[in-house]
Amino acid sequence: MKFYRTLHPRPVVIIGSGDVEKGEINFMACSWITPIAEEIPTIGFACDKEHFTHQLIQKYKQFSVNIIEDFELIWKVGSSSGKKINKVKTFNIEFKPGKTLKIPLLKNTLANLECKVIKEIEIGEVCFYIGEVKNWEATNFDEYGYQEFWKLPLHKGGKAFTFSSKKLYFPK
């Protein structure tokens, strides 16, 4: 049994890395991700140092966070490595460049965030990247976040995914 399963199900995203102009582009699945601060808008995620994503972030110091309903694609990019295959070609991934950074963003998403790495913390097998959010966009979004919040995929563990119910609860 794994301690971290106590914090699942949790939102799962696709991290984009590389540089669109240099033609180096990769995507991987990630569920160990969190907002960090608002004064400096920041997001942090844990990236295994063996991943191709880690190599590209070391090189370009930027990443994108892509929120997408398509858990089939999430599984594909989360179970294959850019060290062995070109995921964009293999999975026919549609992407576009960021507006402020030359980072690849997925098309047809609920949201995209462009992040510039401002801090890196090495812990065991992982590098925890903290990125400043330089630009972000989301569709069907209001002050409560996604209007269709049940489309946000949650990672249960391994190959299992789930979605939240459509019901909202408000404390008294």
Ligand SMILES: Cc1cc2nc3c(=O)[nH]c(=O)nc-3n(C[C@H](O)[C@H](O)[C@H](O)COP(=O)(O)O)c2cc1C
């Ligand atoms: C649902 C899911 C969530 C994942 N979350 C993480 C994560 O938070 N951090 C991480 O380093 N790897 C995570 N992975 C594993 C990577 O996505 C996977 O090892 C991927 O093949 C790495 O690709 P790359 O070598 O092209 O960077 C996850 C995989 C899946 C399927």
